[in-house]
Amino acid sequence: MSYLDRFDISIADIKVDLMRTAYANDRALLNTFDPRVVLVWTVLFMIVPWLFYDPLPLAILLAAAFALAAVSQVSKYLLGLLLFGQITNIGFFFIAVPLIGGVIQGLGHVGDNIGRVAVAVGQGDLSVLTEVIGILSTALGLVVTTVMTERGAGISAVGAIVPFFLKLTIISVISLAVFSAMSPQKLSKGMLRLGVPRQLTFAIAYGYRMMPLLVEEYHALVNSFRLRSEVPDNRGFLNWRYGYYLLKLSAKAFYPLIFNVAKRSRVTVEAMETKGFSRSLGDEESRALRTGGMMVRMRDVSFVFASLIFVVAISAFF
Amino acid sequence: MHQNNIVVDDLTFEYPGGETPVLRDANLTIESGEFTAIVGGNGSGKTTLCKTFNGLIPHFFEGRFEGQVTVAGTDTRESDVAELSTTVGYVFQDFENQLVQETVRDDVEFAPLNHGLEDYAERASNALETVGLKHLEDRFIWELSGGQQHLVALAGVLAMDPEFIFIDEPAAQLDPQNARETYQTLRKLHAEQGKTIIVIEHHSEFIADYCEEIVLVSDGGVAWKHPVEVGLNKLDDLQANDIHPPQVTDIAATLPGDAGTLPDGRYPTTVEEATTAFPSAPEVTAQTAADGGVTATSTNGETALVELHDVAHGYPTLREGYNDVLDNIDLSVHRDERVALVGANGSGKSTLLRLITGLENPDSGTVRVLGDDTSDVLPEELADDTVYIHQNPEEMFVEDTVRSDVGYYLSNRNADNVTERVDEILEYLDLEHLADRDGRLLSLGQQRRASLGIGLATDPSVVLLDEPTGSLDLQSRREVTEMLNKAESRVETVVIASHDLKLVAAWADRVIVLRDGAVIADAPPRRIFSDTELLAESGLRQPQVTELSTQLGFESISLTADDMVERLGASTAAGSPVGDDTQ
Numbered sequence: 001m002s003y004l005d006r007f008d009i010s011i012a013d014i015k016v017d018l019m020r021t022a023y024a025n026d027r028a029l030l031n032t033f034d035p036r037v038v039l040v041w042t043v044l045f046m047i048v049p050w051l052f053y054d055p056l057p058l059a060i061l062l063a064a065a066f067a068l069a070a071v072s073q074v075s076k077y078l079l080g081l082l083l084f085g086q087i088t089n090i091g092f093f094f095i096a097v098p099l100i101g102g103v104i105q106g107l108g109h110v111g112d113n114i115g116r117v118a119v120a121v122g123q124g125d126l127s128v129l130t131e132v133i134g135i136l137s138t139a140l141g142l143v144v145t146t147v148m149t150e151r152g153a154g155i156s157a158v159g160a161i162v163p164f165f166l167k168l169t170i171i172s173v174i175s176l177a178v179f180s181a182m183s184p185q186k187l188s189k190g191m192l193r194l195g196v197p198r199q200l201t202f203a204i205a206y207g208y209r210m211m212p213l214l215v216e217e218y219h220a221l222v223n224s225f226r227l228r229s230e231v232p233d234n235r236g237f238l239n240w241r242y243g244y245y246l247l248k249l250s251a252k253a254f255y256p257l258i259f260n261v262a263k264r265s266r267v268t269v270e271a272m273e274t275k276g277f278s279r280s281l282g283d284e285e286s287r288a289l290r291t292g293g294m295m296v297r298m299r300d301v302s303f304v305f306a307s308l309i310f311v312v313a314i315s316a317f318f
Numbered sequence: 319m320h321q322n323n324i325v326v327d328d329l330t331f332e333y334p335g336g337e338t339p340v341l342r343d344a345n346l347t348i349e350s351g352e353f354t355a356i357v358g359g360n361g362s363g364k365t366t367l368c369k370t371f372n373g374l375i376p377h378f379f380e381g382r383f384e385g386q387v388t389v390a391g392t393d394t395r396e397s398d399v400a401e402l403s404t405t406v407g408y409v410f411q412d413f414e415n416q417l418v419q420e421t422v423r424d425d426v427e428f429a430p431l432n433h434g435l436e437d438y439a440e441r442a443s444n445a446l447e448t449v450g451l452k453h454l455e456d457r458f459i460w461e462l463s464g465g466q467q468h469l470v471a472l473a474g475v476l477a478m479d480p481e482f483i484f485i486d487e488p489a490a491q492l493d494p495q496n497a498r499e500t501y502q503t504l505r506k507l508h509a510e511q512g513k514t515i516i517v518i519e520h521h522s523e524f525i526a527d528y529c530e531e532i533v534l535v536s537d538g539g540v541a542w543k544h545p546v547e548v549g550l551n552k553l554d555d556l557q558a559n560d561i562h563p564p565q566v567t568d569i570a571a572t573l574p575g576d577a578g579t580l581p582d583g584r585y586p587t588t589v590e591e592a593t594t595a596f597p598s599a600p601e602v603t604a605q606t607a608a609d610g611g612v613t614a615t616s617t618n619g620e621t622a623l624v625e626l627h628d629v630a631h632g633y634p635t636l637r638e639g640y641n642d643v644l645d646n647i648d649l650s651v652h653r654d655e656r657v658a659l660v661g662a663n664g665s666g667k668s669t670l671l672r673l674i675t676g677l678e679n680p681d682s683g684t685v686r687v688l689g690d691d692t693s694d695v696l697p698e699e700l701a702d703d704t705v706y707i708h709q710n711p712e713e714m715f716v717e718d719t720v721r722s723d724v725g726y727y728l729s730n731r732n733a734d735n736v737t738e739r740v741d742e743i744l745e746y747l748d749l750e751h752l753a754d755r756d757g758r759l760l761s762l763g764q765q766r767r768a769s770l771g772i773g774l775a776t777d778p779s780v781v782l783l784d785e786p787t788g789s790l791d792l793q794s795r796r797e798v799t800e801m802l803n804k805a806e807s808r809v810e811t812v813v814i815a816s817h818d819l820k821l822v823a824a825w826a827d828r829v830i831v832l833r834d835g836a837v838i839a840d841a842p843p844r845r846i847f848s849d850t851e852l853l854a855e856s857g858l859r860q861p862q863v864t865e866l867s868t869q870l871g872f873e874s875i876s877l878t879a880d881d882m883v884e885r886l887g888a889s890t891a892a893g894s895p896v897g898d899d900t901q
Contacts, residue, residue, distance in 0.1 A: 023420075
């Protein structure tokens with residue numbers, strides 16, 4: 001079962017890689033800037049891609065976004081997953097457009113000839129069968145030839161859709177980079193200063209705190225299920241039954257997980273009370289202390305300007 | 319009356335929707351500067367009592383509240399939880415859920431920041447310094463071990479510099495070494511900073527070693543409060559409330575006449591006291607082959623049930639690269655062995671058990687279970703003969719009743735007579751009255767029993783138990799030992815990983831000591847437990863009875879209190895050396 005071997009090891013690897021994305025941000029470039037500047041910059045760059053229409057400048061922006069992701073230590077698995085999604089999407093259009101075109105042609109042919117079929121059936125003629133087969137095979141031929149000859153249509157459809165996908169990808173990569181580069185403390189500090197309610201910033205910080213715990217617990221629950229379930233005898237083609245069985249277990253394991261989380265939160269809420277959380281909600285002093293020490297420096301401003309100049313340069317030259 | 323005391327005056331409290339009050343006319347005074355233990359059976363109301371001190375009751379849990387609680391002169395009803403918490407710090411039993419920020423320093427700073435204290439950073443630094451975690455301040459909470467997390471929770475409380483510090487069962491979720499370190503820290507706080515320390519504690523050995531006063535909570539009221547050596551001598555009261563006295567006190571009380579008493583007529587509570595009270599060195603004859611000649615590697619000519627050959631295994635970590643948990647393990651387990659894996663936290667015990675389940679495959683080497691190489695077989699298939707009982711029983715409950723959890727495996731495999739077999743297991747483990755309840759809502763002791771039921775329902779040959787007595791009170795621990803004996807009649811071998819050396823001493827016939835992922839000793843318990851050096855270097859500690867027998871100069875150590883009583887009793891009765899003590 002060597003494929004399982006590889007599978008198992010990669011679970012531990014994936015876990016650590018994701019942890020690294022979320023938690024190891026000491027060396028990430030974006031984490032060295034003032035969090036408010038980064039947040040504003042992010043909003044700005046969510047809009048920028050929509051101002052471009054041609055694939056080339058968008059592709060350059062995408063390359064820049066990937067460079068940013070690289071220095072932000074984004075998980076290669078997450079990036080891979082994202083790319084896979086986008087590429088299969090485009091591939092889907094490449095195949096689907098000619099195929100649908102062909103099917104429409106074929107159905108049209110059947111529709112045109114439906115009268116003849118009806119008449120033939122009405123007459124009870126023996127030649128009905130051959131007639132129908134003839135029509136259907138012509139229709140099928142039309143499907144195939146359209147698919148084969150109209151690949152151009154597929155390409156142009158993809159051409160039309162590519163800028164849109166590029167824009168979406170740029171935005172996704174940028175937000176991945178930002179949120180994995182910024183430490184949760186900085187993120188919530190910046191948001192708090194920008195006026196986001198403390199309940200929300202706390203929730204983000206708390207989510208970061210609990211995430212690894214939940215991942216471990218979820219893994220343990222899935223294992224519990226595995227040890228007490230029966231593997232399908234017939235694994236099916238390419239082990240699909242086994243895959244389906246694992247998928248089913250993974251979904252089932254969420255219910256006990258949610259239950260356990262609810263149990264945990266009882267203590268957490270009490271503890272927060274003793275730590276004066278609700279007292280601090282409307283407390284100006286507490287907020288000032290929490291958001292103190294932030295400063296927009298020259299390098300923060302230069303970062304924003306440099307990236308804006310980059311965008312302007314792209315729009316001017318391409 | 320001193321101004322700085324906690325005074326509970328005729329307190330009655332009933333949770334909303336409750337049928338009877340949890341606390342009834344409780345009266346208690348805790349003076350500033352005490353080091354006090356609060357004891358009581360499960361459900362006696364001791365945790366509820368402690369939650370009145372920081373105002374969680376009645377401010378957070380509203381219910382029928384009669385009487386009065388004053389903290390340093392303030393009526394708790396006239397203050398609020400946040401304010402009271404600056405005077406009364408509280409470390410919860412599941413402290414893990416008390417930590418709400420992602421890094422150590424952030425969590426310790428959380429309360430001072432909430433209170434708008436400008437010197438928050440300094441407070442956090444001091445608190446971290448006190449508990450000895452300064453070097454970990456930038457770590458994420460989830461990267462820390464359980465013991466370290468407990469200290470973070472304590473530091474978070476210390477950051478507010480409270481006068482009183484409550485710790486709910488510090489020893490329950492920690493291994494003995496870590497629990498002892500926590501107590502050392504508490505002792506330091508008490509001695510150097512004059513803090514009032516109050517612990518809720520089941521382990522009377524810790525109480526005897528560290529506390530000054532003991533409070534017994536029984537049936538919703540405070541039965542008494544005494545100095546520790548007096549309180550722990552009230553054996554009848556303790557027994558009636560499911561609290562085990564220290565092993566040495568128990569032994570002293572069982573000895574005939576006043577053979578075990580101190581000059582002032584009471585029983586000893588610590589090993590040191592016991593060494594002066596008990597007749598010393600009752601034996602002069604050399605003890606040979608005290609284990610009945612059983613050696614650790616006896617094979618009986620059979621093939622091993624579990625066989626590990628040259629196994630190495632590890633995990634990638636966030637900061638420290640690849641962590642080699644196990645290295646070069648060669649091990650085989652045979653029919654009818656009672657194997658205990660011991661070792662400090664992180665020594666690889668759980669990883670070893672998981673390798674045997676096949677949930678993970680070794681990085682190198684082979685693991686064979688009943689002849690199957692775990693790398694060639696799915697864990698689901700290995701589970702036909704092997705069962706793994708998780709150290710956290712909660713992870714084993716996947717259905718909403720104990721009955722369906724026990725039957726889950728059987729019905730999944732379309733076994734015959736599922737209902738009868740489930741009924742039989744439920745009866746066997748005395749789980750019938752819990753059968754229709756949700757496993758996750760049971761007490762920990764009940765959860766353990768239910769999790770064993772889930773395991774036994776699979777009719778296994780090999781049972782792997784991870785920390786079967788972890789976070790259990792003593793009553794439940796006794797049940798676990800019984801449960802292990804019961805399980806044994808149905809299976810071929812049981813392997814446990816445990817910190818609980820009392821259990822290991824009393825139950826196992828083969829002890830495997832792990833340190834840093836390697837087996838450093840594999841021998842019968844008597845040999846392991848007499849080697850204090852080995853125990854110390856692997857982060858373990860002799861049980862009281864063993865320590866005592868060493869101190870008394872026994873030639874071969876005692877592993878159980880009964881054995882000790884027998885030998886001491888024989889020596890006092892006959893006034894002559896005891897002969898052979900093989901049992």
